[in-house]
Amino acid sequence: MPAPSPSAPPHLPVARQPIWTTSGRLHGHEYLYRSPTGLPAGVDRWSAHLQDGATTAVLTALFHDGPPPGDALAFVNVTRSFLVRDLPLPPSAGRLVIEVVESVEAGPDVLDGLLRLRAAGYRIALDDFVASRDQLAMLRYADYVKIDCRDLETGGDELVRVARAFGARLVAERVSSSARRARCTELGFGLLQGDALGRAVTLTL
Template identity: 30%
Template sequence: MDQSTTPTILMARQPIYDRNQKVVAYELLYRSEGEEEHALFASGSEATSEVLLNAYTSISEGGTVKQVPAFVNINKDLLINSRLPEVSKKQVVFEILEDIEPGPEVLEAVQRLHKDGYRLALDDFTYHEKFDPYIELCQIVKVDVTLFNSSELKQQVQKLNKFRVTLLAEKIETVDKLTECVELGFRLFQGHFLSKPEIVKGKKVQSSHIALLQLIQELQKPNATPEKLEKMILRDPALTFKLLRIVNSACYHLVRKVESIAQAIVLLGLEQVKKWATLIAMTSNQDKPEELTRILLIRGRMCEVIADHDKFPNSSSFFMAGVLSGLHAMLDIDRAEMLEQVPLGDDIKDAVAMGAGPIGEVLRNVVNYENGDWDLLPSDLNGNLYDKAYRHSIEWTRETMQNMYE
């Protein structure tokens, strides 16, 4: 890969959920090459900040576009020297990092932000009475649940309950830990717990999912024809209805309505049918939060864009690997069991299961990028490519999910 010689913005977003597993905010994870590790944005100008915030906090939910706030880390230099960008106070929550030691200078800076009307959060917080003046000025306290056992976590909550703050549990990795934190009184949640499904022994992929996955496999074959695909699609009434609704939606600006699946396939093209079939498979489980669909579509599209750029053959396989990497959470089964049941090529399955081959390498980089695990990315990573692919994939997913409801 070619590495750009100019500094590049590397930014990812991690969702913050409420108790109903609805996204209420994103934490923006940022690193700028060649600049200080905790720089906020490449430019502190209002225009640049607004563009970046809109790119990373604009989402489609239930067919409507909405903005959610951004949690942004600030270090001691930014805090004390007032080098923060001019941004809407409704759009941003400033996170005061855990390594900022309390003192008169820091307290004065926090008081200034509070007076100016900014919402503030304490990051990776462990209670000590020396932080009381800061807690009084903050609206949110983030607690890293991996730092405490159950008894210690309960004690932390009890100590913080005397303040008027919202508790956010971060680094939740399991459903059990999520349940525990809900019972303790946490109101906001952050972590990778959505990729850790509850295992239901003996559960099989539903027939409707199997039909969709078989269709996706057929779409990857070079000799697939509209007529053959039509026969497969017609087996599933819900899929038939949704594909016709999509192709007849306003986004395709058709002069006349499409009346057959074969017509729809010709007009959409095989690549578009494949993407829509995948999306329908993912959204057919209404019990799962919309954010999980969004994450997997962003991941799949980003893998595909990078594969196209690097001229890998069959970039659609990269898209499928990105989506399948978390589809087991949609189906509430173990990933290995899902891969045994779905009819897909070994190159995709090996990439998802073991990170093997070119597909696995791209998938691994994309997952580390979206999680903000910058130290796990290769040193020669094309940061500009990944940044552009990520932004494009966020926008593509927003439009795609919006079209599903039109």
């Protein structure tokens, strides 16, 4: 599949999935790339260049006229290129949460970029946290750490303990049942995302 064009018109299909507090308050949405037909595209299996294009397409759709309406935060998967200034981020630091995808390596330029972006007011999230070496190096810069419920089956309490070492808010992803919701709440997750709380809905922005 060809890379989405950075200059493509903003009216593109983007999926939105809510992120809730454990008390039932809407905290934000994750916005996800969709194909021109509105279907999931398996972006995490694409090359870095194609992933850059997908992130650009989502950011363009969301922020072409300023931030989305309302005051909920916008979580967007972001590649290395946006952290090191090879590609631009929208000037919406107050609303945009930069969700660092798990393939990003924690080189000095990336760590410098995270420090600079936090100083500029952007929030940082680490996606699919499994306590890899690179993720551990980035952990001190994270406002949010997102953990897939499936990884809790192997990482358990220790993975959660490591994730909160620097005070980040924990987000449970793929909460697909009431049992998983209860387990994540028991483990101290403050935020929940998954089909049990609201499926990803495709929009045309």
